[in-house]
Amino acid sequence: MIIGETPLPSGALGVDVVAMTMRFGGFTALDNVELKVRPGSFHALLGENGAGKSTLVKCIMGYYRATQGGVLVGGREQAIANPKEAHALGLGMVYQHFTLVPAMTVAENLVLARDDVPAVVDWTKEKKLLAAFLSRMPFKVPLDAKVSDISAGERQKCEILKQLYLKRRFLILDEPTSVLTPGEADEVLGMLRAMVVAGDLTILMITHKFREVMAFADDVTILRRGKLAGHGRVADLTPDDMARTMIGAEQLTVQPPRVGEVGEPRLELTKLTALDDAGAIAVHGVSLAVRGGEIVGIAGVSGNGQRQLVEVLAGQREAESGEIHIRGDLYSASRKEMRRHKMSLLPEEPLKNACVGGMSVADNIAFREFDRAPFASGGWWLNRSAFRKDAERKIGLYKIKTRTPDTPISALSGGNVQRAVLARELGGEVEVLIAANPCFGLDFAAVAQIHAEIMAARNRGAAVLLVSEDLDELLELSDRLVVMFHGQLVHEARASEANLTEIGRHMAGH
Amino acid sequence: MADGTIGLWTVPLAVFGGAVRVSTPFLFVSLGECITERSGRINLGLEGTLIMGAMSAYGISYLSGSPWLGVLAAGITGALLGALHAGICSLPRVNDIAVGIALMLFGTGLAFYLGKPLIEPTAARLPAIDFGWWSDVPQVRAALRINVLFLIGVAIAPILFWAFRTTRWGLLIRTAGESSDAARAMGYSVLWIRLRATMAGGFLAGIGGSFLSLFYPGSWNEGLSSGQGITAVALVIFARWNPMLCLWASLAFGGAAALGPALQSVGVTSGYHLFNAAPYILTLAIMIITCSPKRTLTGAPAELSITR
Ligand SMILES: Nc1ncnc2c1ncn2[C@@H]1O[C@H](COP(=O)(O)OP(=O)(O)OP(=O)(O)O)[C@@H](O)[C@H]1O
Ligand SMILES: [Mg+2]
Numbered sequence: 001m002i003i004g005e006t007p008l009p010s011g012a013l014g015v016d017v018v019a020m021t022m023r024f025g026g027f028t029a030l031d032n033v034e035l036k037v038r039p040g041s042f043h044a045l046l047g048e049n050g051a052g053k054s055t056l057v058k059c060i061m062g063y064y065r066a067t068q069g070g071v072l073v074g075g076r077e078q079a080i081a082n083p084k085e086a087h088a089l090g091l092g093m094v095y096q097h098f099t100l101v102p103a104m105t106v107a108e109n110l111v112l113a114r115d116d117v118p119a120v121v122d123w124t125k126e127k128k129l130l131a132a133f134l135s136r137m138p139f140k141v142p143l144d145a146k147v148s149d150i151s152a153g154e155r156q157k158c159e160i161l162k163q164l165y166l167k168r169r170f171l172i173l174d175e176p177t178s179v180l181t182p183g184e185a186d187e188v189l190g191m192l193r194a195m196v197v198a199g200d201l202t203i204l205m206i207t208h209k210f211r212e213v214m215a216f217a218d219d220v221t222i223l224r225r226g227k228l229a230g231h232g233r234v235a236d237l238t239p240d241d242m243a244r245t246m247i248g249a250e251q252l253t254v255q256p257p258r259v260g261e262v263g264e265p266r267l268e269l270t271k272l273t274a275l276d277d278a279g280a281i282a283v284h285g286v287s288l289a290v291r292g293g294e295i296v297g298i299a300g301v302s303g304n305g306q307r308q309l310v311e312v313l314a315g316q317r318e319a320e321s322g323e324i325h326i327r328g329d330l331y332s333a334s335r336k337e338m339r340r341h342k343m344s345l346l347p348e349e350p351l352k353n354a355c356v357g358g359m360s361v362a363d364n365i366a367f368r369e370f371d372r373a374p375f376a377s378g379g380w381w382l383n384r385s386a387f388r389k390d391a392e393r394k395i396g397l398y399k400i401k402t403r404t405p406d407t408p409i410s411a412l413s414g415g416n417v418q419r420a421v422l423a424r425e426l427g428g429e430v431e432v433l434i435a436a437n438p439c440f441g442l443d444f445a446a447v448a449q450i451h452a453e454i455m456a457a458r459n460r461g462a463a464v465l466l467v468s469e470d471l472d473e474l475l476e477l478s479d480r481l482v483v484m485f486h487g488q489l490v491h492e493a494r495a496s497e498a499n500l501t502e503i504g505r506h507m508a509g510h
Numbered sequence: 511m512a513d514g515t516i517g518l519w520t521v522p523l524a525v526f527g528g529a530v531r532v533s534t535p536f537l538f539v540s541l542g543e544c545i546t547e548r549s550g551r552i553n554l555g556l557e558g559t560l561i562m563g564a565m566s567a568y569g570i571s572y573l574s575g576s577p578w579l580g581v582l583a584a585g586i587t588g589a590l591l592g593a594l595h596a597g598i599c600s601l602p603r604v605n606d607i608a609v610g611i612a613l614m615l616f617g618t619g620l621a622f623y624l625g626k627p628l629i630e631p632t633a634a635r636l637p638a639i640d641f642g643w644w645s646d647v648p649q650v651r652a653a654l655r656i657n658v659l660f661l662i663g664v665a666i667a668p669i670l671f672w673a674f675r676t677t678r679w680g681l682l683i684r685t686a687g688e689s690s691d692a693a694r695a696m697g698y699s700v701l702w703i704r705l706r707a708t709m710a711g712g713f714l715a716g717i718g719g720s721f722l723s724l725f726y727p728g729s730w731n732e733g734l735s736s737g738q739g740i741t742a743v744a745l746v747i748f749a750r751w752n753p754m755l756c757l758w759a760s761l762a763f764g765g766a767a768a769l770g771p772a773l774q775s776v777g778v779t780s781g782y783h784l785f786n787a788a789p790y791i792l793t794l795a796i797m798i799i800t801c802s803p804k805r806t807l808t809g810a811p812a813e814l815s816i817t818r
Binding site: 108 | 675676677678679681682684685688689691692694695696697698811812
């Protein structure tokens with residue numbers, strides 16, 4: 001800061017973005033975007049997957065350097081070259097993907113985030129300070145636990161506490177509630193809202209949930225395909241107005257009604273047990289049958305063995321004991337068996353679990369069939385034009401937003417990676433479908449499409465196992481609901497007769 | 511009991527003395543590699559660094575007459591080679607393991623080329639401290655003549671262990687090694703942290719090399735290193751990236767390596783070559799016992815190219 005310049009006003013800060021453009025190579029992610037966040041307000045930033053929301057806030061924080069445009073902090077133009085400079089101005093951000101160090105403890109993460117980490121850390125003193133800070137906060141995190149050992153919800157709370165500990169005056173939250181239960185989300189956002197009202201903090205929050213916008217935000221800005229599509233006061237708008245502005249003239253996929261008869265048991269798990277990475281029991285004697293034409297939903301707080309269960313079904317993890325049968329045949333997740341039983345998988349974190357990031361969209365879409373006609377002759381000579389043709393068809397059908405079929409899949413936004421996997425897994429015939437948190441972090445248009453596809457697969461007679469942390473999604477799609485707790489199935493109910501309080505009770509293990 | 515007739519006690523004593531001697535270069539290289547790997551990079555070039563260190567230490571010690579200047583020179587040479595590794599690795603799409611292998615060959619070749627004139631002369635050697643003054647048994651005195659570098663290495667291990675937990679640099683190195691996203695979000699330059707960590711690693715590995723030429727075996731020739739640099743890199747994995755475990759692993763490895771010669775000295779000659787292979791068999795055995803396909807490698811920095 002120049003000597004003699006008056007310091008920034010204290011309390012909540014306002015931030016304006018002026019004519020910001022951001023290009024990644026030849027692709028324009030942000031095109032002349034304007035954003036005005038009033039000091040002491042709660043501002044929501046909306047947009048479809050890939051609209052450029054994360055890119056915009058990363059440019060504000062100096063994580064990316066914008067191609068053009070500027071940022072005003074407290075009404076004054078600031079050149080923010082890296083996140084450290086943003087921190088010095090009082091700006092902070094909770095990133096969409098966790099930025100805590102998993103192998104370190106919560107306390108280490110909190111201290112490390114400070115801009116003035118002492119050369120030698122006096123842990124007794126620091127822990128006392130942290131404990132004093134935490135005692136003033138409405139929610140708790142275990143200071144001495146390793147981040148890798150705490151639940152996703154606790155991690156998110158920890159990220160937010162970290163920013164408050166650092167006394168930020170302008171806080172950006174990139175989809176903070178996607179890993180929180182609705183109850184936790186209200187708790188966290190309610191506390192932040194109170195700080196905003198008290199004039200200590202300004203918040204810019206990216207979200208896909210209209211409920212949160214309506215309940216907590218004052219103003220809203222909406223992006224569409226990198227351009228400013230609209231802004232205004234939340235009080236003057238309805239969720240429907242905002243949704244219209246987000247998707248423009250695009251049509252939402254309509255979910256087909258639930259039709260058809262429930263058939264024979266098709267996927268059967270018998271006393272399945274599996275370990276987690278640390279060698280502890282994660283799935284404990286799970287027995288379950290899914291019939292053709294039926295969606296069975298598995299509810300549960302994340303970290304109760306759902307991930308390991310899906311990994312066993314996907315062949316990513318060996319079961320310790322127990323058996324899986326499909327149509328009465330023993331199943332060990334080999335490629336041959338998956339093909340024979342027309343098994344499809346929508347794992348969570350699709351970029352990590354179902355794609356090769358560096359390979360093209362077309363190649364990723366062809367993974368299931370690439371070594372068979374028409375993609376390969378004689379099982380080894382690949383026919384590139386067939387890959388391309390099939391990919392182009394599916395890109396159109398599933399509305400995958402990618403520059404070309406040859407773009408590496410890791411360059412797509414989260415929602416579009418998910419759509420590409422959906423195109424691969426549901427593009428052909430399906431008899432068994434395993435889906436794990438298929439809508440995590442997706443915009444409502446993508447959610448509508450994925451829900452419609454899952455329902456359509458069910459109606460065509462597929463046996464569907466849907467693992468989700470989103471209870472609303474489970475209640476909407478499932479025929480039958482089971483609750484998983486500490487690796488065991490502890491409760492079962494028909495979705496139409498499910499009692500929410502009872503399910504909540506079983507999810508909490510009572 | 512008359513002097514020199516301590517019977518079978520010769521074996522453990524010789525193993526102990528051997529362990530101290532043989533383990534010193536392992537200790538330095540593995541502690542150095544431990545720093546580098548905790549920052550998220552693997553430097554396989556430490557074999558070349560070790561030999562370059564040995565050569566430059568010998569040369570400087572010969573020219574200046576001071577072995578400690580030689581040790582310093584070896585450290586600086588190692589740090590420069592580390593900077594070279596980190597510099598090349600900071601370019602986009604460069605693989606640290608491939609660069610390491612190239613630097614291993616480069617370092618070895620360069621040392622042999624520059625070291626040609628050093629094979630003949632004798633340089634000043636590093637001192638040792640006589641902890642066996644109280645005894646008049648020659649084997650005891652021999653075993654307890656402990657070189658100063660070993661003692662320094664033994665001190666560095668707990669210091670590093672402490673530093674990884676309680677100093678800013680330790681925390682930053684771990685952050686860079688566990689999550690480069692997190693480091694970037696905090697505004698730190700990952701490349702810069704790794705550059706320094708690789709240089710520090712090279713510095714220690716260079717010192718490990720100086721031990722070879724200035725203490726044991728204590729001369730400069732082309733057969734000086736028998737792969738200690740590479741083995742030490744494996745020791746780090748085996749020690750789960752923990753500096754204290756690096757110390758114990760180096761000692762165990764050194765002790766196992768000293769077993770063959772020690773047994774030979776009491777007349778057990780059968781299976782001599784088998785005993786010489788003991789350290790490698792030990793490493794393999796422990797690796798097999800401690801590894802499991804169902805578990806991830808505990809303690810492995812998440813950003814390493816082998817774990818990512
Ligand atoms: N580092 C990058 N290199 C190239 N393209 C990128 C990069 N980061 C983002 N993009 C592209 O920029 C566009 C906007 O991405 P961004 O992550 O900002 O979307 P978003 O609005 O946050 O979406 P989501 O709701 O899925 O998080 C996407 O099309 C994405 O593919
Ligand atoms: Mg985003």
